[in-house]
Amino acid sequence: MEENVKIIGFACSYCAYKASEMAGSLRLKYPEGVTIIQVPCSSRVDPALIIKALLEGADGVFVAGCHPGECHFIKGNYFTRRRIYALKEMLDIFSMKGKLRLFWISASEARKFVEKIKEMHKHLRESKR
């Protein structure tokens, strides 16, 4: 039986969320159980949200933002990069590092977006087994 993997994704509304919309219009499929939350910028994602998601039942969390240097707000994703990097270091202490991913996805990279999610889903399903 297919195991149920829950993934919460925070997607920047200027790039990754657009990519997910484009994936929809291209009829690309990504696994069920992925909940995408639109955020105005990837730096809107307070690590508190990620920790809460992980400890209250999500199997994995990803944060998707624009490539470094292409942020709509000029420098938002540079802060995201530091924060998520530090958070991964902390989750490593509690052996949860594999549950958090950071993706750089621009608005046109629908295929990359879907591939990344598929890969993450596969990884989490295997580790859950």
Next chain:
Amino acid sequence: MKGKKIEKKGLIEALRRFLKDDFSLVLAFVKKDGFFRTRIFRRELEDISLVNPVFHMNTSVILRRIFTQDLKMIAILRPCETRAYVELKKLAQIESHIICGSVDCFGTVPSRIEPLSFPEEVRELKEVLDKSEDLRNACRACSFKSGKYGDFGIRFDSKFNWWFVPYTEMGKALSNLIDGEESELPEELKKGEEGKRLNFKSSLDELRSDLERCVMCLNCRDMCPVCYCVDCLFNKEEYVPKGDALMNLALSSEGIEVPKGKEIYHMIRMYHVSQTCVGCGGCEEACPQNVPLLKYFKGVSDRISGVFNYVPGRSFDEKIPYTTFEEDELSDAED
């Protein structure tokens, strides 16, 4: 680097001179009837105790809460408190009229076991504390007991002479009040202690079993010097459910364990203070249930600040890593 060789008397004279102005305050430790207390002095100064071997709270919590309104204030604290002061000043939580310096520390014991008799002489005090079995966990793990923190330092050289060393302009102003000539510092005082980083490793199960006793009183947050948000996440219902939220949570699942959200609370706080945690152990001291919080907070802070090679409280000029960035760094951040 230059400093003044002082006697304790000379320093107290200087502080009295400073207090002649009606709008000046001095925050320092005093010893009264065998107990160590913290006091804010105005106009008159008693015999203050520079080295305080009893820790009951991190006094930077007070510095951050006081509103001085252009009053000048001098605080003479421990190194861990002074480092918290440096962090808070960078975060604009302490007013710029307050200046703070550190007195070299030999470790502290918890205030729960007061009153203990401690010798007045610094040399004997160091011997007593080095042998003491009651030393706090934080002080055992601390590698910042002497060093250049804050606006000025009161340091002891290897022969236990007292030195007053100003580090900033504001510290120099106080130095000018002290009698005596400036002279070159001895070698051992020129460089401070280098902090060691622990390679901390734990697991979620270990954290869960340690937090079994936690009662979610939030004392550890209130007594943390660097946890200062007025609008804290844990004052709201999303993270610490109560009322309808708690009822709905219990109804929507097969029952829940209460108090709810202990791991979430501590992990979020660990992350939030990870760059600024000075490892003072104030959280552990405030905990009514003796939860071993320090090892997690210091461990996480050591690992994360190690990534950015940052030491909390080292200097006023270093920016806190979360508040700044470099364009070309952390190329392995993306998965």
